[in-house]
Amino acid sequence: MLVLGFPVGPLQANCYVLARAEGGPCVVVDPGQDAVEPLAEQLVKHRLTPAAVLLTHGHFDHVLSAASICAEHDAPVHVHPTDRFMLSDPGAALGPAGRQLFGDGITAEEPAEVREIAGGDVLELAGLSFDVTHSPGHTGGSVLFGVGTEEGGRLLLSGDTLFAGAIGRTDLPGGDHGQMLHSLSTKVLPLDDETVVLPGHGPTTTIGRERAGNPFLQELPASDAH
Template sequence: MLVLGFPVGPLQANCYVLARGEGEPCVVVDPGQDAVAPLDEQLRKHRLAPAAVLLTHGHFDHVLSAGEVCAAHDVPAYVHPADRFMLDDPGAALGPAGRQLFGDGPVMDAPADVRDLADGDVLELAGLRFDVTHTPGHTGGSVLFGVGTDEGGQLLLSGDTLFAGAIGRTDLPGGDHGQMLESLSTKVLPLDDEIVVLPGHGPTTTIGRERAGNPFLQGLPASDAIS
């Protein structure tokens, strides 16, 4: 399995490309601000053809290039309906301070074909299976994407729900700290320690490492199973 990740834009959001191997169809996850050029470079280098764009949530640093990528390759974008409005108005979740920083907000063309994600969905794309888990907190429509590797391992594309040593902020419009704690307790902590986490910002980690050392997870009760 081929997994590529690279930070894009001023906020250094991680964009990921997953495929069964070189020369295969692929899935692009979170093509954010200024993602087109580095993404095209990876697609050419590994001879990959996008089959879909997956969005962990609607914040502009994760979605701003989605429309351009979808149009260039004639593929759909998948996002939770609670965050879909941000594809039409990327500045909607910036809050007053962000509006002052960015003026009217960043501008993007929304993908022509946008498909809804729901908790428990299973997406079969580019020969890969993506399990969708809704984790509101950072935004109302934040999701995790779980995917198995050919070697038997498990990956978790966590967006801005979980980082190495941190969690996503909850003080922007649509954020809810109580929901975030509930999502972490019921959707993240029950996961196996060996799962490799590919976060929306920063370095790769594992569930076990975060369970042991992430200060935001300490003291949270873990459900016996994902609800």
């Protein structure tokens, strides 16, 4: 299994490419701001062709290049319906502070083919099987993508729900801190310690490492953590 990850844009959001092997179809996860050129370099280097784009949530730093990539490769985008509106109106989710910081100049368009996803879905794409888990908190439509490796391990594409040593912010429109804690308690903590986490920002980690050292997980009530 081939897993590539690289940060894109001013906010250094992680874009991922997953494939069974070089020289075949792949899945692109969270192609955010300024992702087109670095993604193209990886596709050429590894002889890959995107079969689909997956979005962990709708914030512009994770989705802004999706329409261009989908159009170039005639690929659909998969997103939770709650966050779909951000594909064509990225400023709607920034709030006053975000608009002041990034301005109203961020524009986007919805990809030609949008497939709405829900928790419990299983997506068979490019020879890989992705489990979809709805994890609201950072946004109302945040999701986790789980995928198995040929070696028997598990990967979790956590978006901005879980980072190494931190969790996603919940103070933007659509965010809800109570929902975030519930998602972490019921969707993240039950996962095996060996699960490798590929987060939306920052370095790779594991569920076991976060369970032991992430202060936001340790603060969860004991009854919620089991």
